[in-house]
Amino acid sequence: MGNNVNCWNAYIEEPSEKTILSPAAAPVSKPSSISSSSVITLKSIRDKITIKDTSSLHSPERLEKLSSPNLTTKELRLRVKNSQFFSKDFVLNISSQGYMSSKTKGVVYFGNKRKDCKGGEKICDFIIPCDGVKLYGQLFVIYYCVESDSYIIRDLGIGLGVYVKLEYSFKLTSDILINIGESHLYFRIVFTENSYPNLLLTVFSSGPIQNYCFYAQEQHISPIRIGRARDCDICLDDMLLSKYQASILYSHSQGWMLIDGNLVRQRPSTNGGWLYCSNNTCLDTGMEIKVAQNLFKVQVTS
Template sequence: MPTQDNQRNNSNQQSIVVNDFVIPSRNIQTAEQHRGRHFQIWFDTQPERLGFYIKDLGIGFGVFKKMDTYGLGPDFQQGRIELRDNMLVNVGEAYMVVNLLPEGAEEDEPLDTLKLKIFGGTNNGDVYEYSIEQMQGGERSILMGRTPDCDIKINDKLLSKVQSHIKVEFYSDNSFKWVLFDGAVKGKPSTNGTWLYINDDMKLYDGMVFKANQTIFQ
């Protein structure tokens, strides 16, 4: 019959958490605040989902995926993604929350206003709003970077002169989408990348780059 001490030892053994990869931190305070499991990777055996997946576990600054760019010279393809409500984007030390307005719009109702709120860095608390009318039929680009010419100027040495830009793409059925691109309008990618928060299970793929805090994985 197990003794009380044995039961206590078994309980302690069951509560031990083993991390496959320990992310180091030079800042003791940050290390204590962000102690815990940041993300997990698992293999899904369901035929329709077969593959490795990653999931953020809500500890620390979150897990972010780098926007992809492909090729060189004339074969270069710029990283791009359609913006969605409540999307979280990271550039340098700044985090940007995306809102598409009006709030509570029906699925087929146009979201004709883009609202961006910045947290962290020198622009903490700044809010920017752009209407569909300001986008000049898709000809205008909203520039984000560290030069004075940018619409959203962020004083951060980690950012490129033009870190990223946003355009509106119109379609033949009169619908449109707000689209985020990494890098300058002419196609030059940013130096340190534009990062998207992984808020849902995401399938890993060859060449994918993601980070947890300041540790980068590929």
Template sequence: MGQNIEKCCNQTEYAQSKQLCEGGDNEKPLPQGNNNILNQSRQLTEQQIYHQKLNSQYNGKQSIVKANQNQSQQNSSRDVKNMFQEQKLYLQNTSQNRQFYDQLQDNNSSYYNQYLNKSENKVAVNTVENYNNRIQELKEISQFAPVLQLTILSSATLLKGTVLTINCQQYQDSLRKIGDGFTFFGCKKRMRRTRDEQYYEKMGFNINSADPTAFNKQIIDSDDDEQLQSELKNNDENPIINDFIIPSQDAIIADRHRGIHFQIEYNISQNNYKIKDLGVGFGAFYKLDYPLILKNNHLINIGLIFMVVNLVSEKKLETFNTQQGNNKNNQYNNQNLPEKKDFCILGNQNDDINEDDEEEIENSQNLSQVNSEGKKEVKHLKIKFFGGPCQGEKVIFHAIDGRIINLGRSKDECNPHFNDSLLSKIQCHIEYNQKIGWILRDGNYVNYQINQQTIGQGKNSTVFNNQKNAQTIQNQQQNIVNGSMQEIKKVNSTNGTWLYLGEDYTIYNGMIFKANQTLFQANLV
């Protein structure tokens, strides 16, 4: 650069540039004398100084440009990062968006799968915008979407016959008043002040007192902060988390089960309502009125007894050690589970068995799998009983095509049988079909065949996708025989067989479910 300037500039242009560079219009012109050698030497020296200044200015400008570019990139990345942090904080700290934020964390949520970017390179999404778009879309379709009515059949705390109307936006008398398509149920209106609990627990206060109000009383009596005392006395500032309250008779249990017990969600893409338990309280269960194909980790309730279902391979079954009830404890536990040749009894002290087959349970969701030799692998049925007269007994039923297992009170007809007054003589029965798997039905067994294409798991079955056919089966007490309808006599149990709503289940007409000592019946209008 300096060489080009040296060739192109004459002395006059050089003098003007030198003056501008040094910042002085009052700079004297270059000395001109008779000694040309001295003038040329002086001119050459000053040209070198000038070129150095130009080069330094150029390099300085380049460094400034690079610095500005780096700063711009840092600001840009910082702005993007701050934007998403602010959105996350907004969602976490805003009561209106709190439940939507929690819903997005659940990978099993249909709403999560619908709105997240499904490409390989997933990027952060503007959850606030999606949330607002969902609310707006629900407003637009509210005039056309089906309406769900829940009738209270019985309750320990609510009036029998009360009807709850839920549209695609929310429960009509919603306490949250958001209209996001979710209706939350629980025994408390507001959430707990966990921050205060953690803080005062470190200070030595007993937050687990039997009296649910004792914790606040301790703080109010000992704290000098008048503002904090007023906040603890008045909890109206706590965010509302439930749309409908199912009160509990026990204040201590209600305080312990504070939170969202279960939810009902309107699914926009499928145009239906789904129900799911959220793990707080005693759980939400729905009454089986159709054959159910058993899967791993199904939780079944009959009377006071709960049953956990697992499917076990033949290879895993060979490693199990059958206990013969050698000690009094096992004899007592197994007195209602008589040992037979076609199944084995596992006492509740054999904890190693449960640990051994944990991996098998996770990897055996299908009833029949292909092993390394190319053969289908048979899945045996393992059930663990607890609650009521049971104390953790485990029973394994071998997979024999066409075999029937009756469960109930009757010693003559049921094997195993249970001493539970809430059970019917034959409460329910389980059948093994080599084409389908293990099938659970409520009530007494009736000898009939099943077509593989016409049985399923309620919402996913071929028959129950047709709501009219489903209603016909329920009303006329008919069963499916090779795809055709044949009237038979069926005896249902008195108190029903119930499945835990651990995942999203589609609500259909006539569906009965229970939660917090309250029985609901669903109707779509």
């Protein structure tokens, strides 16, 4: 799996978020009691890691390339897999020129409202309903990349976020946010004097938010289990999680890895893990996209 138009001001009303204080300077391998003055929330993490600038998507150079007569005929189809608002047979077709009456060629902006305000300027090309949350502005963007001949999705930092489903195994890097059930895992990687990368993890769940630090030397031998089961190293009170939702381990050849499901019995989790699209993410056939109460299956056709 692979892993910019005007930036509009937006307003969001959403539930208050749980907060924790920043990790202490010396990390520990168990949940740490935090002593720092800076406060971290799930929203502040999204704001920090999300690339919101879309100005390059409007550049004259890009628009000129999109006018080429030799441009690809490849299309992106998003088929509804599950939704409270769209019928199951609904398919959203996006071409290299965008979606139907896209305001900008080759770009599709998704939002809860088509205009920035009542009687205002159109800023969204396709409406994604978000039940119970009032959202104004552009939620995320999908665009055609001429250079890579691919379709790219990226969140724009408003609302509940857009996510893509992870494969069975996923290589962890710094500043990524992963959703499992109703919980979120925020990962950072830091290098120490011994050159081994330590993994810092912040867990947002229904209980107290916790910080963890894991050492590569230890987790190469003993994986970290996450789930509802009491014998998990990170046990979460989240009924949408499997008993053994995922494992984290360190591989000398690949680095830190997140493995879905029960690692011992080789059983996948029920709902999987979902990567927050804070950066440009390439869409390929078979992938799944989740935004609010909507789930889409990706198909790229020639």
